[in-house]
Amino acid sequence: MKKYKFFTNFDEEENWLNDMARQGYRFTKKTSFGYEFEPEKPENATIKMDYRTFKKREDFEDYCALFEDSGWEHITGTKSSGYQYFKKADKQGSEEIFSDVDSKAGRYKRLSDMWATLACSFIPILAALISTDAIDPGVLLDPKSLYYTPGLWDLNGAAFWRGFLFETPFALFRGFFWLIFPVMIMTYLYFAFKANKQYKKTQEDKITRK
Structure with missing residues (x-):
């Protein structure tokens, strides 16, 4: 079974995966656009x-072996995927994979x-497209x-609507092409902001607990 979801918060994603396990779905693989599960005993x-x-x-194998x-x-x-998923195999072990708050917060910083x-990698591409008039x-x-x-x-009346409705799909396509890079840059920057905000929040929680 496949599920399509997107998270910007690790805790929310972990809670959802654990809830799926309680419903009888074992998490097996993370894909680019979703998650794969197999039916199993809750x-x-x-x-x-x-x-x-x-x-x-x-280095990756040593990392997995350590956990x-x-x-x-x-x-x-x-x-190279970045996202790494672990399941607790030792019932007597800790409920957390991180030994300290700094390690837990560090994943948000890396994200x-x-x-x-x-976001920065697309800025030169956008600048080049604008400078060559490929994007207006x-x-x-x-x-x-x-x-x-x-x-x-x-134009007026029926003549206008015929021309307008005929060209609108082409106009939307041109608009999509011209906007895709600015939208991608803004989206990536937003995700970076969200992750950095969570990083700071995790660090603040450490200070509060002291």
């Missing part, structure tokens, strides 16, 4: 997450840096410029 599973990438396969030695089974994740890097930023202020039919806005 259980009170403890699934936790980390966010970490590795340049070397050996396994601490009683946590690696469910899914690769050396925030990843989203920010993605003026459409944000004048959406009518997306319609290329000569004299369209001077």
Whole structure:
């Protein structure tokens, strides 16, 4: 079974995965756009997450082995996927995969840096497209410029609606192409902000507990 969801908060994602286990669905794989489950006997599973990438396969294997030695089974994740999922295998072990708050907060910092890097990587592409007139930023202020039919806005009645309805799909396509990069940049920056906010909140919680 596949489920399509998107989270920006690790705690919320962990709670959802654990709830799915209680409903009888064992989490097996994280894909680019969702989650895969297999039917199984309901259980009170403890699934936790980390966010970490590795340049070397050996480092990734050592990372997984470290958690396994601490009683946590690696469910899914690769050396370059970032998202790593663990299930508590030792019932006598700790309920957390992190030994301190700094480690728990660090995953949000790494996630925030990843989203920010993605946003920055698209900025030069957007600048190049604008400089070569492949994208016209003026459409944000004048959406009518997306319609290329000569004299369209001077027509009336049925003639106007025929021309308008005919060209609207093409105008929407052009508008989508021109807006996709700015939207992606803003979306990635928003995700980076959310992750960084959660990082700071986790750090503040550490101070409050002292």
